[in-house]
Amino acid sequence: MNNTSNWLVHDHHKYDAALDECEMAADVGEWKNAKRLFQNFVTDLKLHMQMEDEVLYPLFVEENGDPEGIIAHLSEEHDYLARLVHDLAYIIKANDFDHFLDSLEPLHKAMNQHNEHEEKVFMNMANQSILMRRDEIMERLHAVQNKQGRRSWDY
Template sequence: MNTISELMTHDHRDCDGIFARAEELASDGDWADAAEALKKFADALNAHFDAEESTLFPAFEQATGMTQGPTMVMRHEHQNMRDTLAALQYALDKQDADDFAGEAETLLIMMQQHNMKEESVIYPMLDSRLPGDEQERLSASVGKHLGEARAA
């Protein structure tokens, strides 16, 4: 059985790889392929956020009783990253390499800090607080959601 930590940390790394490809293509001035890669990244990132917000965070809140704590902060950070992603898309649409690089750097820092919090707090608490069968159910549901999003 994959733990929630393993599943979601792996998905963080997948998203990072897709993002790096979009950055590389934009840096090379390959705007058409950069646009395709950025769309793929946006889809993956939004699927990841959706899985957390609709499935994992409610499970965390139920298991811990904390509804105004870590998950509230994570949801707020998700929105900030969505806003930065929109600015990144705008820079790509303008084919502005400098703006794209700046927004990409901002988003990368935000993702690194955010992922560290999830990987060191949220996911381990889910792994330790949920019964094994609930972990398996959540992992299967989230894994299916993420897989479907990648296949679309």
């Protein structure tokens, strides 16, 4: 949090590490553990995406508009991630462990690509006015935790 805009890209490394851990468990056949790790990952990711969908993305649009559709594109990437999570949830429900790792890999890759893309966008868009509103924004991010999210998840 010492970098000026680090607080905007909260926790991305955590999701990468969580999926690494899940993959390792699945790889050695620890299915129960892999499922638990995946469930925890999804719970955290849902909240993270909700904070972006409902606070950060609208904030950037409010500040800078979105003439090139960059924020809209990030939002579409979220839709895609949610679809991949849905597929994995289906695989878990069906106890189809042969396909678990195969499906985890594209999610991991798509998420890392999205996070990298998002970090670039946030760094570019974090103007002085947004950085000065840090406390207010943090409060709004925090408030999301107690709200029902708008995105529908089947998992």
